[in-house]
Amino acid sequence: MKIDYQPIEWLGNRVRILDQTKLPQKETYLVTDDYRKVAGAIKELKVRGAPAIGIAGAYGVVLGALKIKAASREEFLKQVQKVSDAIASTRPTARNLFFALERMQKASAKGKNPEEIKKALVTEAQKIHKEEADATKHLSELGAGLMKKGWTILTHCNTGPLATSGYGTALGVIIATHKQGKKVQVLADETRPLLQGARLTAWELKKAGVPVTLITDSMAGHFMRSGKVDCVITGADRIAANGDTANKIGTYPLAVVAKENRIPFYIAAPVSTIDMKIKSGARIPIEERGADEVLRFNGQLLVLDGINAANPAFDVTPNRYITAIITDKGIIKPPYLEGIKKLI
Amino acid sequence: MKIDYQPIEWLGNRVRILDQTKLPQKETYLVTDDYRKVAGAIKELKVRGAPAIGIAGAYGVVLGALKIKAASREEFLKQVQKVSDAIASTRPTARNLFFALERMQKASAKGKNPEEIKKALVTEAQKIHKEEADATKHLSELGAGLMKKGWTILTHCNTGPLATSGYGTALGVIIATHKQGKKVQVLADETRPLLQGARLTAWELKKAGVPVTLITDSMAGHFMRSGKVDCVITGADRIAANGDTANKIGTYPLAVVAKENRIPFYIAAPVSTIDMKIKSGARIPIEERGADEVLRFNGQLLVLDGINAANPAFDVTPNRYITAIITDKGIIKPPYLEGIKKLI
Numbered sequence: 001m002k003i004d005y006q007p008i009e010w011l012g013n014r015v016r017i018l019d020q021t022k023l024p025q026k027e028t029y030l031v032t033d034d035y036r037k038v039a040g041a042i043k044e045l046k047v048r049g050a051p052a053i054g055i056a057g058a059y060g061v062v063l064g065a066l067k068i069k070a071a072s073r074e075e076f077l078k079q080v081q082k083v084s085d086a087i088a089s090t091r092p093t094a095r096n097l098f099f100a101l102e103r104m105q106k107a108s109a110k111g112k113n114p115e116e117i118k119k120a121l122v123t124e125a126q127k128i129h130k131e132e133a134d135a136t137k138h139l140s141e142l143g144a145g146l147m148k149k150g151w152t153i154l155t156h157c158n159t160g161p162l163a164t165s166g167y168g169t170a171l172g173v174i175i176a177t178h179k180q181g182k183k184v185q186v187l188a189d190e191t192r193p194l195l196q197g198a199r200l201t202a203w204e205l206k207k208a209g210v211p212v213t214l215i216t217d218s219m220a221g222h223f224m225r226s227g228k229v230d231c232v233i234t235g236a237d238r239i240a241a242n243g244d245t246a247n248k249i250g251t252y253p254l255a256v257v258a259k260e261n262r263i264p265f266y267i268a269a270p271v272s273t274i275d276m277k278i279k280s281g282a283r284i285p286i287e288e289r290g291a292d293e294v295l296r297f298n299g300q301l302l303v304l305d306g307i308n309a310a311n312p313a314f315d316v317t318p319n320r321y322i323t324a325i326i327t328d329k330g331i332i333k334p335p336y337l338e339g340i341k342k343l344i
Numbered sequence: 345m346k347i348d349y350q351p352i353e354w355l356g357n358r359v360r361i362l363d364q365t366k367l368p369q370k371e372t373y374l375v376t377d378d379y380r381k382v383a384g385a386i387k388e389l390k391v392r393g394a395p396a397i398g399i400a401g402a403y404g405v406v407l408g409a410l411k412i413k414a415a416s417r418e419e420f421l422k423q424v425q426k427v428s429d430a431i432a433s434t435r436p437t438a439r440n441l442f443f444a445l446e447r448m449q450k451a452s453a454k455g456k457n458p459e460e461i462k463k464a465l466v467t468e469a470q471k472i473h474k475e476e477a478d479a480t481k482h483l484s485e486l487g488a489g490l491m492k493k494g495w496t497i498l499t500h501c502n503t504g505p506l507a508t509s510g511y512g513t514a515l516g517v518i519i520a521t522h523k524q525g526k527k528v529q530v531l532a533d534e535t536r537p538l539l540q541g542a543r544l545t546a547w548e549l550k551k552a553g554v555p556v557t558l559i560t561d562s563m564a565g566h567f568m569r570s571g572k573v574d575c576v577i578t579g580a581d582r583i584a585a586n587g588d589t590a591n592k593i594g595t596y597p598l599a600v601v602a603k604e605n606r607i608p609f610y611i612a613a614p615v616s617t618i619d620m621k622i623k624s625g626a627r628i629p630i631e632e633r634g635a636d637e638v639l640r641f642n643g644q645l646l647v648l649d650g651i652n653a654a655n656p657a658f659d660v661t662p663n664r665y666i667t668a669i670i671t672d673k674g675i676i677k678p679p680y681l682e683g684i685k686k687l688i
Contacts (some may be wrong), residue, residue: 218536298644
């Protein structure tokens, strides 16, 4: 699989981020050496998708560290921590961001002086980047083994190379299946409010040559009940130790309706998305974003002025609705508590 | 309840239709004596909602009949039938349109000559209009008896006065509950692709003074699972003899998730929505609308050029997910086959 676009690239002392809020109409880039701009890009979803924001966060720490003038190791580490905290405060749900920041912290602890720490951070961020890309490649190939010839696969949100800086998670599995000549086709949920499915998934599948039909999120149930869907596969933003999974808002009802219609429901995610410190989905923090994302479309108000909207960005799918979790370290089947523990 | 707007008004020899595609930003009207313009307004959703399109269809037949010059009764009836067929071909799913056209046909059969038939058609259309408005008033009050103080009620699409030319069906129940001082609040699904929830339901609830929070369709499951929803209530476009119900796309998954979370799921509709000739939901024709409604927003393409979209306008909720069907003739509980037969 050849990917001719990259959501994040390290340019030595700057990072280049493909602005996903402008896709598919415009392919524009943010090039910056300012960690605050990276944090802003994560917050504003210029870079999004759990694995990709982990990678962007790691490079953000590098950019912040490269500019710190402190001479003492202690003072330097203190200032790196401030950079890391600013990046951590951008988005609360995706585990991969914290996974990356924790790795960056460990890497910095090993350096003896600011110069060594800077080098260690650059190395670690690139390592995270490469490992996450490799992980998605591996899980995509593992997941493709579960997909059958001629299947129609339903997916939600965007989980391709744009979301991962690699092959993709759920979309990686689909594209790997396509490459194996299994002639699958995709029903892609548009994914309101920000239309990542319509804007990004349809764009990526078209580039990959996979037949795709766009539907509104509300149509998925109809197609499942009509026997038109062979499996549902989505990515994940955080997986608890028991397999409960937070993912883009709208994932949970897909899982319920899939189960009701005996359609397999798969989660695809690298192990960096698993949070062993969180026992169940009830403890996963759910990001609440601004009401304007629901009330407005391209700046234009959809409703009368003065109407309220809610905007939880994720929901939690309890483990009992999940047929299998596809990771780079293997495919986990129920019971998840044991399966995940064994894998990690 | 005072309603200061009317989706359809009969002006003697013309009909006035509030253009719902422009709401809530603009309150514009179509005034016409041309039945083809009424048919166009139904097709383009200028007038929409199962009861309202029945009423509009009846007035369309009147407008067509008033212009027929045929001298013989037979030739006149033949031409009326052509008008009726043109109106019948606009939208296939909502039962109320065919219910109204069948009543208009029966009324015309009684007239002895063209002049008598014209008078009979005018009278019958106004009777249908009044009866449908009265039916929604009655079912709203019956349904309010099921709603409890302080409830948060989730609804989908638009089912208020705009959709019915009366109180409303599901929204009528909510507004009647509010008028009883039960202090309910509403979570309104925006209802993609045409945003009837965002544009119309939020507008009508605001006018009625009912607290409303707008959500995307994909958020409904999250709020149900989080214990924030006390009941779900929607309208219906066609109810089969066994209670299976076709309604706006996205209704079926709401019903499945409601059942999964032990939340009551109600359908509210006048008996004119029940189709005794259709044994089960599998036989209800589902309208497939143009892909552009999904691909574009206010004319602007959301996706890359060349992406396909599906656009089924309705889905079918099997009777086993429905807690009760609220009609103007009474509240029907399972088993529906017997309950509906007894009521009709």
